[in-house]
Amino acid sequence: MLLQRFLIRLLTMAITLFGVAVVVFVVIRVAPGDPIAMMLPPGATDADIARLRALYGLDKTIVQQFFIWLSGVIRGDFGTSISLRQDVLGLVFNRLPATLELAITALLMAVAIGGTAAILGARERGTAVEAGIDIASGTALSIPDFLWGLVLILLFGVLIPVFDISGRVSPQLDLPFVTQFYLFESILRLRFDLTWDLLKHMLMPAVALALPLAAIIAQLLKQSLKEVLDLDYVVLARVKGFSETQVILREALKNAALPTLTLVGVQFTFLIGGTVIVERLFSYEGLGNMAIDAVINRDLPLIQGIVLVFALLFVLINLTVDMMYALLNPRLRHG
């Protein structure tokens, strides 16, 4: 039963990824702009152009191109970047860890900030504290992540320059890392000097990405908590002598978290989408930043590779959320 559900999920995932691949493939070829023309110096002859087109396989029909590319992808060959002249998969995997670190840090911040606000607001329901939390989360939510990025740059990069606003790490530092997960590796190696430098670079883009999601979590989780807090088993826990904080943490939180969890899954994919512009704003060397360069350069293989990796990420996130949902809900676990 569970296996069957899992297999169906895998199949849906494959179909989704295939669909994404088709759409991206077609759209970037229909959109105006010729990567070959952009590569060549002015005055190149038509013969030069034709030769280069043939080299990248762009002289074939879209359908032919697609299946050539797809058969490569299945073998793990995502082609060669036109602008960077390197293996696409290598480029993507080199940048992906930076983006993942940023997105996960932002997610953790959003959960910490939003969760705390929700619990506090539910405990102090009907008071000025709750009203304050509502106003703050309403504000955080009505400003998109990239605007938060600009606000933070102006505040803490220009007005009171306490954080670094550009890059991932100070360039003069010697980095002993063997993986691209600088932040995680610096912690594992106990090189907290490097952790601190990385955090100083990451904090503002992460906060920019985290704030809208934190606001969503604060609002939704607080609402669910308030509903659960009227239920009989919560009343019974109060009669047993538990304080409101204990009641929220022990009885209400887990049951109230289910709707929030589903939404956070969806919102996390949006957050990852947000890294594209936010990384650009902060010149953070991640996948999103590279995606913008790829689009500017009409680097078709690189765009396809990046989009497919993003799509795979989204699908995996959804799968994780489903599994966590089942784990948290005993009815599903035994059903």
Added chain:
Amino acid sequence: MSAACLDIRNLSAVLANGQRVLRSVSLAVQPGEVRALVGESGAGKTMIGKAVLGVLPSSVHIVEGEMLLEGEDLGRLQPKARRTLIGARTALIPQDPLTALNPSRRIGPQMTDRLVRILGWSGQRADARIRQLLDEVQIRDPDRVLRSYPHELSGGMRQRVLIAAAFAAEPRLIVADEPTTALDVTVQKQILRLIAQLQREHGTAILFVTHDLGVVAKISQKVSVLYAGKVVEEADTAALFAAPQHAYTRALIAATPRYTDPLASLKPVDEAVLAGLAAEIAAAEQAWRPPHG
């Protein structure tokens, strides 16, 4: 005179719009005694229970009166002290066993958490105690039950679990809020018998909320009749059935089907009696002034 287990004096509570839901309620439960609180739906029975246990909804405010639990005035205690006192000396047997257990927690920890975390018992002692109580409520496979999630147990089983948990800490007072209404008719009798039996063995005072005079007759020694938030009559249970004083009580008894006539339908309470009551309450409401402006 020794202190009553629970002594409610002149308790009034209002809704946000100023409407009174409890009208100068006075009632006492002596140690070891079962007092039934009877009245029709919306009379305020649950409200009284929740007021005693300190879990009134935020929309309801107590505006006058006292509640003394074994002589301690609950209204004068700091919130934390009141919570701990209520947790240590009282327990609740709720109306609906389906919603009164946390769906995502196993039965075991839900039964022991008060013993361990509020009363400071060791886990072992709490576990032994809970098993003893499960035996008293005739649950023969405690291991399975303690490991279960609520949805894996039947309604009757869950109510047994809740009854066992209520008696486990030897509270002085139990508030039982229509503990059988949500159950199958066949199970109702068993559960009622169980509560009566445990009450006798443990000597616990119970404030027993019900709208069923048949249940009142079976379980209680004293009874208070509530109508629209007002106690209209209180008496020894036997005396109440033998010689009801108030017209509403008489009407209520008349409306209850007899054992000899189990298929008789519930007759509505007499219109004229209700009209008289409405006038009585309206007059009382005219005369009543909230204590602080």
